[in-house]
Amino acid sequence: xxxxxxxxxxxxxxxxKLTAAGIILSxxxxxxxxxxxxVLLQGARAFRKDVGDNPDKLNMAENPELKxxxxxxxxxxxxxxxxxxxRECRTISxxxxxxxxxxxxxxxxxxxxxxIDIADxxxxxxxxxxxxxxxxxxxxx
Amino acid sequence: MTQAELLTIxxxxxxxxxxxxxxxxxxxxxxxxxxxxxxxxxxxxxxxxGTKVDIPKWCTKQGHEYLGTMEENGYYRIFxxxx
Numbered sequence: 001x002x003x004x005x006x007x008x009x010x011x012x013x014x015x016x017k018l019t020a021a022g023i024i025l026s027x028x029x030x031x032x033x034x035x036x037x038x039v040l041l042q043g044a045r046a047f048r049k050d051v052g053d054n055p056d057k058l059n060m061a062e063n064p065e066l067k068x069x070x071x072x073x074x075x076x077x078x079x080x081x082x083x084x085x086x087r088e089c090r091t092i093s094x095x096x097x098x099x100x101x102x103x104x105x106x107x108x109x110x111x112x113x114x115x116i117d118i119a120d121x122x123x124x125x126x127x128x129x130x131x132x133x134x135x136x137x138x139x140x141x
Numbered sequence: 142m143t144q145a146e147l148l149t150i151x152x153x154x155x156x157x158x159x160x161x162x163x164x165x166x167x168x169x170x171x172x173x174x175x176x177x178x179x180x181x182x183x184x185x186x187x188x189x190x191g192t193k194v195d196i197p198k199w200c201t202k203q204g205h206e207y208l209g210t211m212e213e214n215g216y217y218r219i220f221x222x223x224x
Contacts, residue, residue: 023163026167026168027164030171030199031202031203077161077162078160078165079162088168092168092171092172
């Protein structure tokens with residue numbers, strides 16, 4: 001049976017929204033969905049090698065004053081970091097991570113090697129739209 | 142299954158996910174179910190309230206048989222049979 005497809009447009013570079021994406025991704029792979037994540041604009045900055053899991057380099061877009069409390073609570077509850085979620089989910093089901101080429105350029109990262117090692121390729125908007133058209137579920141985060 | 146029946150059940154695999162919050166138990170269950178044979182029984186231990194809803198729904202979608210949940214002191218034992 002063909003797997004159901006989830007397509008995520010991951011625009012945000014906000015640490016809470018990246019974490020939410022990781023949690024949603026976990027539910028999707030537990031359900032054997034095939035997932036395509038298109039990393040757009042500020043999301044691409046978060047995927048840069050020198051940012052990734054470094055909380056000092058990630059903002060919290062809404063209520064920035066709650067960032068420290070949020071991160072401490074995640075730690076207390078032993079919740080994985082957003083990169084750990086993404087990395088683990090890739091071992092469970094088909095999860096492909098595509099970085100928007102323009103977004104990468106905006107943040108000074110043009111090659112696949114400039115991003116954390118869970119990124120699969122660099123693509124254009126056409127690939128995102130095609131995947132969105134073909135997906136069973138679409139989310140924009 | 143009744144609580145009494147669950148007490149006598151022969152469990153093949155126990156997944157202790159009490160140290161993690163959602164979605165940890167679901168991910169642990171997903172990984173563990175790949176290591177057991179069809180017909181084997183697995184129990185998931187979780188202190189997360191959401192898990193007792195998530196696992197039965199997940200079982201239904203994946204075709205596994207949800208057998209029941211027992212409430213212990215501060216955590217749940219959720220039983221399922223692999224399809």
